[in-house]
Amino acid sequence: MLLVNQLRENRDQIIAALTKRNKDFTAQIDEIIALDETRRKTQNDLDNNLAEANKLSKEIGDMFKSGKKDEAEAAKPKVATLKEAAKALEATLQQTEEAQKQLLYTIPNAPHTSVPQGKTAEDNVEVHIWGQMPNLGEQKKPHWELIEEYDLIDFELGTKIAGAGFPVYKGQGARLQRALINFFLDEATKAGYREIQPPHLVNEASGYGTGQLPDKEGQMYHVGVDDLYLIPTAEVPLTNLYRDVILKEEQLPVKMTGYTPCFRREAGSWGAHVRGLNRLHQFDKVEIVQLAHPDQSYTILEDMVEHVKGILQKLELHYRVIRLCGGDMGFTSALTYDFEAWSGAQERWLEVSSTSNFENFQANRLKCRFKNSDGKTQLVHTLNGSALALPRIVASLLENNQTPEGIRIPAALVPYTGFDMIRK
RNA sequence: GGAGAGGUGGGUGAGUGGCUGAAACCAACAGUUUGCUAAACUGUCGUAGGGGGUAACCCUUACCGGGGGUUCGAAUCCCCCCCUCUCCGCCA
Numbered sequence: 001m002l003l004v005n006q007l008r009e010n011r012d013q014i015i016a017a018l019t020k021r022n023k024d025f026t027a028q029i030d031e032i033i034a035l036d037e038t039r040r041k042t043q044n045d046l047d048n049n050l051a052e053a054n055k056l057s058k059e060i061g062d063m064f065k066s067g068k069k070d071e072a073e074a075a076k077p078k079v080a081t082l083k084e085a086a087k088a089l090e091a092t093l094q095q096t097e098e099a100q101k102q103l104l105y106t107i108p109n110a111p112h113t114s115v116p117q118g119k120t121a122e123d124n125v126e127v128h129i130w131g132q133m134p135n136l137g138e139q140k141k142p143h144w145e146l147i148e149e150y151d152l153i154d155f156e157l158g159t160k161i162a163g164a165g166f167p168v169y170k171g172q173g174a175r176l177q178r179a180l181i182n183f184f185l186d187e188a189t190k191a192g193y194r195e196i197q198p199p200h201l202v203n204e205a206s207g208y209g210t211g212q213l214p215d216k217e218g219q220m221y222h223v224g225v226d227d228l229y230l231i232p233t234a235e236v237p238l239t240n241l242y243r244d245v246i247l248k249e250e251q252l253p254v255k256m257t258g259y260t261p262c263f264r265r266e267a268g269s270w271g272a273h274v275r276g277l278n279r280l281h282q283f284d285k286v287e288i289v290q291l292a293h294p295d296q297s298y299t300i301l302e303d304m305v306e307h308v309k310g311i312l313q314k315l316e317l318h319y320r321v322i323r324l325c326g327g328d329m330g331f332t333s334a335l336t337y338d339f340e341a342w343s344g345a346q347e348r349w350l351e352v353s354s355t356s357n358f359e360n361f362q363a364n365r366l367k368c369r370f371k372n373s374d375g376k377t378q379l380v381h382t383l384n385g386s387a388l389a390l391p392r393i394v395a396s397l398l399e400n401n402q403t404p405e406g407i408r409i410p411a412a413l414v415p416y417t418g419f420d421m422i423r424k
Numbered sequence: 425g426g427a428g429a430g431g432u433g434g435g436u437g438a439g440u441g442g443c444u445g446a447a448a449c450c451a452a453c454a455g456u457u458u459g460c461u462a463a464a465c466u467g468u469c470g471u472a473g474g475g476g477g478u479a480a481c482c483c484u485u486a487c488c489g490g491g492g493g494u495u496c497g498a499a500u501c502c503c504c505c506c507c508u509c510u511c512c513g514c515c516a
Contacts, residue, residue: 050485061496064442
């Protein structure tokens with residue numbers, strides 16, 4: 001969430017930045033600032049009140065020790081009165097803080113200056129494109145036909161044992177999954193990311209930490225009996241590793257990578273274009289996460305973008321990078337680049353990675369800080385990116401590399417798959 | 425799941441109602457000494473909120489797993505919850 005101090009100091013700039021999301025947050029922000037006035041005043045009153053009570057209590061103690069029992073007894077009611085008043089002030093303080101927090105939860109991150117104005121995906125800006133559309137001829141098939149033909153992935157079986165959107169990977173299809181995961185993890189490790197294997201279920205505090213809660217409550221699977229959430233991305237457990245942590249400046253940047261399955265209810269988002277692997281309830285993804293010094297976070301974002309580019313190029317996939325417009329950007333992000341791989345048979349772009357700088361929006365909730373060179377604690381900037389999400393990569397690989405003899409595996413992957421061609 | 429023990433600052437750990445935001449030791453940081461390293465010595469060393477000051481800093485409040493309660497006063501007493509450890513049970 002946004003910092004109250006920043007709202008107070010840069011009210012106009014933040015309101016202006018937020019208009020890129022096509023919404024006016026002036027009313028909410030002004031209310032937050034007003035609540036903050038109340039909060040500070042109440043805190044001040046409460047402090048004075050408690051200081052007086054503490055002083056009196058000490059005096060009463062001294063009176064008892066020096067045998068002035070009557071005086072002590074006489075002073076007791078005074079403290080009681082003060083405490084009474086303190087209780088009321090405390091209640092006001094709590095209510096004010098709670099109201100302020102609830103309002104803060106409703107305000108998304110302020111977009112970076114480079115974020116284009118816009119409402120929908122139409123307004124996103126292409127910043128980079130690589131490779132060429134494959135020439136597949138008339139016989140080309142979409143991946144949902146290829147996976148059946150080569151017996152790689154079985155949706156029916158998944159439906160039988162779990163439900164729609166839970167595919168079963170078989171034989172070379174399963175092997176391809178494992179190959180991709182290992183390939184992605186190795187690439188991230190080579191780039192200096194430390195591999196982490198986190199839990200796949202997280203508690204409520206973690207959900208709030210990275211901002212999935214309360215914003216995306218209905219999008220996560222929730223295990224009621226134990227009050228745990230299935231992770232929608234490794235970002236959640238990885239970033240939360242550093243919740244309530246104060247780092248040393250020289251520890252930055254913290255670079256982590258992790259493979260996890262991702263679980264998404266995708267409530268209400270099923271419709272056209274969701275056939276096959278395009279949208280699933282469970283899918284695999286390798287994530288890269290960094291905790292960065294605020295001065296470096298945008299340089300680091302570019303590094304992460306380069307990293308993702310490199311992987312896509314090794315996979316020989318025609319892809320493009322787009323800068324999301326304000327209207328298309330996620331709630332917590334300040335700047336997001338999406339990567340889209342070309343799907344040769346569907347003849348459309350598929351989003352395969354989203355790489356973002358959250359600045360201190362997540363860190364504020366996480367209370368992830370570092371001690372700067374002045375010895376002051378300061379919030380870190382958090383960043384993450386998919387490197388990469390598997391299903392649409394598989395879709396593109398299968399479609400773009402189909403030949404009459406079988407499906408060709410890109411050279412960089414062959415050491416991982418152990419085969420260079422998927423055959424019937 | 426059953427029984428018992430316990431949760432205190434970065435770590436170990438003292439502290440059973442006021443003199444404790446918290447001893448001591450270790451670690452860390454700064455300095456002194458030294459040809460360098462080591463050792464020794466000296467000092468600093470939790471977080472958050474509020475107020476004041478250009479600032480160094482000062483005043484103040486809260487926090488000893490979390491929440492509530494008793495009391496003039498709670499790390500210390502009471503209640504609920506969470507977690508950890510040991511033993512037993514179950515089990516990949």
